[in-house]
Structure formats: structure tokens, C-alpha cells
Amino acid sequence: MATQTPTRSGGAHPAPDPYTGFDSMPVGGTWRAGRAGRTKADHDPYTGEELTEIPLADASDVDEAYQAATEAQRAWGAAPAAERAAVLGRAAVVMAERAAEIGDWLVREAGCTRPRVAMELDISLAITRLAASRTFLDMRTVPSDTPGKENRVYRRPAGVIGVISPWNFPLFLTNRSVAPALAAGNAVVLKPAGDTPVTGGLLLAKIYEEAGLPPGVLNVLVGSGGEIGDALVRHDVPRVISFTGSTPVGRGIARQAGLKKLALELGGNGPLIVLDDADLDAAVSAAVYGSYFHQGQICMATNRVIVDASIHDAFVERCAARAGALVTGDPRDERTQIGPVINDSQLASVREKVERAVAQGGRLLVSGEPSGPTGRVLPPHLIVGGQHLATASEEVFGPVATIIRAEGEDDALALANHTEYGLSSAVFTRDVERGLRFAKRVEAGMTHINDTTVHDDVNAAFGGEKDSGLGRFGGGWVFDEFTSEHWISIQRTPRDLPVH
Numbered sequence: 001m002a003t004q005t006p007t008r009s010g011g012a013h014p015a016p017d018p019y020t021g022f023d024s025m026p027v028g029g030t031w032r033a034g035r036a037g038r039t040k041a042d043h044d045p046y047t048g049e050e051l052t053e054i055p056l057a058d059a060s061d062v063d064e065a066y067q068a069a070t071e072a073q074r075a076w077g078a079a080p081a082a083e084r085a086a087v088l089g090r091a092a093v094v095m096a097e098r099a100a101e102i103g104d105w106l107v108r109e110a111g112c113t114r115p116r117v118a119m120e121l122d123i124s125l126a127i128t129r130l131a132a133s134r135t136f137l138d139m140r141t142v143p144s145d146t147p148g149k150e151n152r153v154y155r156r157p158a159g160v161i162g163v164i165s166p167w168n169f170p171l172f173l174t175n176r177s178v179a180p181a182l183a184a185g186n187a188v189v190l191k192p193a194g195d196t197p198v199t200g201g202l203l204l205a206k207i208y209e210e211a212g213l214p215p216g217v218l219n220v221l222v223g224s225g226g227e228i229g230d231a232l233v234r235h236d237v238p239r240v241i242s243f244t245g246s247t248p249v250g251r252g253i254a255r256q257a258g259l260k261k262l263a264l265e266l267g268g269n270g271p272l273i274v275l276d277d278a279d280l281d282a283a284v285s286a287a288v289y290g291s292y293f294h295q296g297q298i299c300m301a302t303n304r305v306i307v308d309a310s311i312h313d314a315f316v317e318r319c320a321a322r323a324g325a326l327v328t329g330d331p332r333d334e335r336t337q338i339g340p341v342i343n344d345s346q347l348a349s350v351r352e353k354v355e356r357a358v359a360q361g362g363r364l365l366v367s368g369e370p371s372g373p374t375g376r377v378l379p380p381h382l383i384v385g386g387q388h389l390a391t392a393s394e395e396v397f398g399p400v401a402t403i404i405r406a407e408g409e410d411d412a413l414a415l416a417n418h419t420e421y422g423l424s425s426a427v428f429t430r431d432v433e434r435g436l437r438f439a440k441r442v443e444a445g446m447t448h449i450n451d452t453t454v455h456d457d458v459n460a461a462f463g464g465e466k467d468s469g470l471g472r473f474g475g476g477w478v479f480d481e482f483t484s485e486h487w488i489s490i491q492r493t494p495r496d497l498p499v500h
Contacts, residue, residue, distance in 0.1 A: 040222065042197055045111040046331055046340040048374045054197055057221040059231040062189070065219035066237035069160045069187035072216030077157045077185035081135040088132035088183055090211035095125055098207075102171065105199050110170055111340040111376075113331045116294045124172045127458045131179035134479060148493030154486045157185035158261070161482060162238035164229060164253075166245045167193035167342055168297045168397075170200030176458070177242040177263070178204065178218065180478045186240075189219045191232055193245075195342050197222045225249070233257050240482055244299075247421070247467045254470075263471040263481040265463060267395045268423030269303045270453040271416040273438070274315060275409060276308040278428035279450075284315060286426065286452040288322045291401035292380050293454055295341055300424035300446075300454045304392050305403045306415050312405045316384055319403065320365045323380040329372065338399055340376035347376050350398030356390035357383050357402070387415055395421065409438065417443045422465035424453040445469070 038056045043049065057065075076084070095102065103117040112120065137155040144151050161181040165174035174192060181188050192201030201220040208218055221228055233241055233256045240261045243253050247267040254262060272290055274283045290302030307315045331339035341347040347370065358364050368379030381400040383391050392402040406412035416425060425444040429435040432449060439447035445464040448455055456462055456474075463472035471481050 040194065040197070042109065044108045045195075045342050045376055046372055046374060049108075051108060052198065054202070054222050057223040057228050059228060061221055061223075062228050062231040062235060065189045065221055066160060066235050068216040069189050069219055070237055072214060073157070073160055073185070073187035076182075076187060076214060076217045077159075079185070081137070084135040084183055084185065085132045087208070087211050087213050088128055088135070088179060091179075091208050091213075092125055092128040092132060094207045094210045095121070095128060102199075102203065105203055106171065107331050109199050110167065110196050111331055111342060112294065113336050113339050114334050115337075116331075120169055120172050123456060123458065124175050127172065127176050128179045130458050130475075131183035134180070134476070135183045135185075137184060137483065144489070146491075146495065148491055148495070150490040150492060152488045152490070154488060155483050156486055158239040158482050158484050159186060160238050161186045161188050162232050162235070162241045163188055163190045164225075164232065164241070164243045164245065165190065165192050165200050167195040167200065168294065168299070170196035171204060173244050173265075174200050174204055176473050176478070177244075177482075178208075181240075181242075181482045182208075182213070182217065184479055184482050186482055187217045187219075189221065189232060189238065191221050191223065191225075191229055194222070194224060230256060233260075239484070242481070250469065261481065263473070263478070264469040265299065265473060266423075266467060266469040267421055268299045268301070268464065268468055269393075269395050269419045269421040270301055270424045270426075271304045271306050271419075271442075272302045272425070272453055273406070273412045273416055273427040274305065274307040274311065275412065275427065275429040275434070275438070276310045277430045277434075278308075278311070279430060280311060280315060280318065282450065283428040284318045284322055286428070286450075287319055287401065288326075290426070290452040290454045292323065292326060292338055292399050295338055295378070296399045296401075297342060297346075297397055298454055300456070301397070302401060302426070302453045303396055304387075304415075305401055306406050306412050307403060308409075308412065309405050309407050312403075316365070316403055319401070320382055323366045323382045323401070326380050328368075328377050328379050338377065338380060340372060340374065341378055341398060342376075344374075344376070346397065347378060350378060350396055350400060353390045353394060353396050353398075354381055354383070354400060357385065357392070360389050361385055362389045362391065362402070387418055393419070413438065413441055417441075420467040423468035424448070424455075424464075426451060426453045445472075 039053045042051045106112040106117045139154045142151045163177045205220045242263040244265045250264045250266040287305045326337045328338040329336045362383040362385035366382035371377045383402045422444040424446045426448040435449040459475045461472040461477045462474040
């Protein structure tokens with residue numbers, strides 16, 4: 001299977017793109033045009049406009065991509081750390097210089113509002129720059145009880161990493177695996193989400209190509225999970241599988257992966273707890289942001305707002321007013337705060353959960369009908385009720401918040417932990433030490449005191465507990481996931497070995 005730079009002929013990717021200055025998204029040596037003979041149209045979720053058409057890969061393409069990655073990794077892993085750092089540094093420069101073009105793609109392909117675009121660009125740049133600063137793999141010595149023995153532990157690349165990334169933050173959630181993997185000397189075979197193949201894969205590959213990444217080090221394959229996702233996970237070559245997405249799919253990957261190392265960031269059901277001494281206005285602002293930013297399509301979204309009974313009614317009144325005032329519509333409009341849900345299936349899923357919650361006794365205080373050219377702009381929904389409601393017990397992944405009354409701090413903690421998920425969480429209180437004591441008892445990978453549940457810092461340990469995942473992204477933690485340790489000992493004086 002030859003790599004190619006598609007043109008309009010043959011049904012491949014158009015060049016140049018009408019929205020950006022990129023000559024072509026696929027890149028020589030890193031993007032592989034599938035031989036399956038089928039294509040997939042990529043659409044704008046707000047307008048329904050066809051953005052491009054992409055050839056689909058099949059299992060044979062997966063095999064060839066892994067072969068290319070294996071061959072390319074040998075030289076890339078052996079390259080000086082400074083050489084890898086230079087490529088990643090140039091990738092950050094390309095990303096910064098072409099931020100407007102990349103942002104247009106995020107708006108048109110992922111339905112991002114302009115503030116949401118700015119956030120993703122900032123954090124994508126941050127992870128690229130962090131990776132560029134961490135290309136030196138350490139060696140450390142450890143003591144030995146054996147006389148004359150020197151123990152060295154070398155960190156080295158895992159080899160080839162398989163990455164499957166999601167559609168909700170496509171550029172960043174792909175690059176938070178790709179950039180550290182490349183920095184550590186690995187090669188990557190990447191399958192982006194079908195709803196965002198450009199921003200989640202092809203565009204990123206183009207950025208790295210322009211930065212001088214050698215051919216074969218990053219391979220991008222576009223196709224369905226059933227067609228190539230399973231093959232990508234089961235293949236013998238990858239040493240690590242990095243996946244961000246739903247918990248059911250993550251469980252399936254764990255069953256198929258065998259003895260590969262897994263880095264999984266899965267679903268969430270984020271609680272934001274408002275204790276009786278909280279700053280009410282600050283808590284309302286955090287709840288509205290956490291519940292409705294990017295249409296609630298965020299793994300860290302505030303799915304549940306758990307409020308002490310003493311301030312519950314006042315909180316509900318203020319939250320309803322704020323949610324009802326949010327501006328919905330075209331994500332191209334600078335004033336828009338809520339744009340389209342990604343696709344019709346996701347929209348139907350969100351609405352079905354709302355309908356069940358109302359049938360279960362939830363009070364629907366803020367709602368509205370979908371609008372826009374494709375009918376995917378769902379207004380914010382606010383429901384008041386108990387933990388049993390569908391919108392509280394399940395991950396919604398849409399512009400919906402459920403407020404739950406708590407009878408004191410212990411009840412609030414019990415409600416927060418009453419879920420199979422454990423990704424992000426938050427607690428509001430004017431007493432920081434009280435907040436810290438509370439946060440330590442929350443069963444989650446991340447808890448933010450007096451801040452929103454939607455927060456990522458590329459220097460911190462990002463990940464979940466329970467059914468929200470395995471391993472950690474960010475900082476040095478992700479490098480632990482994408483490397484292995486090799487113990488080498490040196491016996492400097494002869495040992496007196498017992499004779500058998």
C-alpha cells in the first residue's frame with residue numbers, strides 16, 4: 001500500500017481545502033490511503049455541508065501501517081533526544097502559526113464555538129511544547145546488597161503505540177497521546193474518530209510532516225471501529241494501546257488487547273458538590289460552565305450538581321436563570337455559547353435520557369427544541385431531582401445538568417460517590433481545609449476545590465478511577481505509560497557463587 005497525497009481526482013481528499021491554507025490533509029509517509037475502495041464523507045455538524053471525502057482503510061492497511069511504524073521506529077527511537085525535540089518544537093511553531101486555519105477546521109468539523117476553539121488550541125500547543133522538553137529518557141542507579149554490583153535502570157521507548165482518539169476534543173485528545181509518544185521515541189498508528197477524521201488525525205499528521213517528522217513514524221488510518229479498530233487493538237506489533245472514549249468500548253479493548261499495556265481514559269459522571277458555606281455565585285458559574293461548555297460533550301462535564309439543602313432553592317433559581325440566558329446557534333458566530341451536538345445519534349441519545357428523567361419524576365426547569373440547519377443545536381436543559389434520574393445516574397454527554405439536593409456534607413459525599421465512574425469532580429466551600437478533607441474522600445482521579453470539573457493541566461496527572469479508566473495522562477505520568485524500564489546490572493568484582 002503506497003502512501004499518497006490525494007487530490008480531487010479518484011474521490012480522495014480535496015486539495016487545496018476551501019477553508020484552510022493547507023494544501024492537503026493527508027501527508028506523504030504518515031497518512032495511508034485505504035485500499036478498501038470505499039470512502040466516507042466528512043460533514044459539518046451544524047450546516048450538514050460536506051467538507052471532504054476520505055478513503056477508508058481496512059485490516060490490511062492496519063497491518064501495513066504497523067509494519068511501517070516498526071521499521072521507522074528503530075531509527076526514530078535511536079535518534080538523539082535533541083533531534084526529536086527539534087521536530088516537536090517545530091510542530092508547536094506550525095500549530096501556532098496556523099492557528100486560524102486549524103480553528104476553522106474545529107468549528108466546521110467538530111461544531112466548536114470560538115471560545116472552545118481557543119481552549120483546545122492553547123492546550124494542544126501546551127502538550128506539544130511539554131513533549132518537546134521531555135525527549136531525554138533517564139537512567140537511574142539503584143543500590144544492591146551484592147558486593148561489587150552496580151544496578152542501572154534505563155528508560156526506553158515502548159516501541160509502537162496504537163492510538164484511538166475521540167471526536168469531542170479531537171486535536172488535543174489525539175495529540176496528548178501522539179506528542180509524548182513521539183517525544184519518547186515511539187512510532188504511532190492512529191485511528192481518529194469517524195466524526196472528526198481531519199481535526200483528530202489528518203490535520204495533526206500534516207502538522208508533524210511540516211515539522212519534519214520522518215516518514216512512517218506517525219501513521220493515520222481512517223475507518224470504522226469494527227473495520228479497523230479491532231484489528232488495531234488485536235495486532236501483535238503495538239506494545240501500548242491508548243484509547244479515549246466510552247467505557248463500554250474501553251471494556252471491549254481491554255478484552256481484545258491481551259498483555260499489551262493500556263492507557264484508557266473512559267466515561268465520567270462528574271459531580272460538582274456545593275457545601276452549605278459555598279460562594280453561591282461562584283458555584284453557579286462553575287456549574288453552568290461545566291455542564292454546558294462544548295454542549296456538555298466533555299468527559300469531565302458536570303453531569304450532576306449536588307447542593308446542600310440549606311442553599312438548594314437559591315442555587316436552583318440562579319442556575320436556571322443563567323442556563324436559560326445562554327446563546328445557542330451557529331458556532332461561527334462569536335456570540336454563540338452552545339453549538340450543535342456532533343451527530344443525530346448523539347442528539348437522540350441525549351433527548352432520550354431527558355425524556356426518561358422526566359418520566360422518573362425529574363422537574364424540567366430549562367429546555368427547548370433542537371434548531372439549526374441540521375436540527376442539532378439543542379438548548380440547555382436543567383433538571384431537578386434525585387440520583388435515580390437517568391440524567392444523573394448515566395453519562396449524558398450533552399447540554400444537560402441535573403441538580404440534586406443533599407442533606408448535609410456526608411450525604412453529599414455519598415451521592416457524589418454513588419456511581420460506577422470516577423473521573424473529574426469538584427467541591428465548593430469557603431473553608432479550603434474543609435474542601436481538602438472532602439476532596440480526599442471523593443472516589444475520583446481528579447477533584448477541584450472551588451473550580452469547575454472541566455479543567456486539564458498538561459503538567460498534572462489526568463485520569464480516572466473505577467470505570468473511568470486506567471493509567472494517567474499528563475506530565476511525567478504519560479511518559480511512564482509510553483516507555484518501559486530495562487534493568488542492567490554490572491558486576492564489577494567477581495562474585496563468590498555457591499557451587500551446586
